[in-house]
Amino acid sequence: MSLQILTIPCRTDNYAYLAHDPETGATALVDVPEAGPILDALSQHGWRLSDVLITHHHGDHVEGLKDVLSHAPARVIGAAADAHRLPPLDIAVSEGDAVHIGSETGRVIEVPGHTVGHIAFHFPESGAVFTADSLMALGCGRVFEGTMPQMHASLGKLAALPPATLVYSGHEYTAANAAFARSVDPDNPRLAARTEEIARTRAAGRPTVPVPLAEELETNPFLRAQDPAIRAHLGLESATDAEVFAEIRGRKDRF
Template sequence: MPLQLVTVPCLADNYAYLIHDTDTGHTAVIDVPEPGPVLAALEAHQWRLTDILITHHHDDHIQGVDSLRARTGARVTGAAADAHRLPRLDLALADGDSLSVGSEQGKVLDVPGHTLGHIAFHFPQSRLCFTADSLMAAGCGRLFEGSARQMHASLQKLAALPPDTLICPGHEYTAANLRFAATLEPGNPRLISRSAEVAERRAKGIPTVPVPLAEELATNPFLRAHLPALKTAVGLPDADDVTVFAEIRARKDRF
């Protein structure tokens, strides 16, 4: 059976995620912005936490890790390249390495750009990918440490996953990201319908994530920098894809 997924709102606009293997009882959390909501979700489902998976070093993704480890005894996994600025790791992994949650094997994807040591966790059997602040719903993370070329390559790696993969990003930024996307593709019908759906969900306080990769491919401008229409929209009809991506990112930073 595929892993069960629970989306856990944290802080003002962060998300943690629980994944649970029914056969073994093993449960992992991806990122810990704060321990309280994660512990509440575990109690509500009567699950025992066995693993903590860390995507990157920013405080709003790791500041609850040590407290949650102390409460649960869970094993902490993160990027070997970032071990010096993460909570103490029990398992340090790199691009292409495997990890298991219960009976399901996942894979680590190196996705630098937002930070140099950012990783994602892909569980192909369950069609889940935890992308945190690399690929976000209708957007991507700011380039705090990496380059536009690095982030573009990271997003291309994620875009190559099966289109029915559920993308699980780290923040509730979808509505703002879609408003920006509409400045580039105002006539995109998928973008128009997605914006309406997101507005309805937010009005009801419902998370807008996870989201199928297919939806991202159809509406996320950072995955569409190769399209002639996007290149024309930013005034760079003859530019290479990375140059267009960098211009889109710069415009989003000013938006």
């Protein structure tokens, strides 16, 4: 039985996620931007928190943890590489390690770039990957700590997951990301249609995440450095994929 996954808007544009295993009653929380909305959701659904999965150390992903744990004690799981600057961990994990939510087993994917210790959590049985600020809807996180080649390689790992995988990212940045994407991929009809869909979704007050990886592969320029149309538009026909990615990320930083 697949995990039941709930998207929880937090702060001004963050998302946390509750992943509930109906078979065992286990419930995991992915990232903790603030406590109030998360505790409300647990109460409304009658779910008992068993685990907290932390993707990276930034405050807008961990600041609510102390308050959540004071009301709902749970095991805290995060990257071994970042244990020195994360809240206290019960389980420290690295690339390929197993993570369990009740009866479902996920795997840790190390995705450095946005931070050097950023991790994602992939649950293949439920077709879900929690990517926070690595792969985002129509975008990727700013490269704060890692390098452009690191981020490009991290996104390559995520792009290789099954296309039907739903990508649960950390922020509601999709409309702004769409505007930028069209500036580097202006002739992509699927991107134009998706931009209109995003506007309708946001006008209705609904989140634009999760999104199927297949849709990201068709429209997210940060996954499309090999695309001849994007390369031609940027004047980088003979560059490497990593060089094209770095140019796209640099343009987004200045957009």
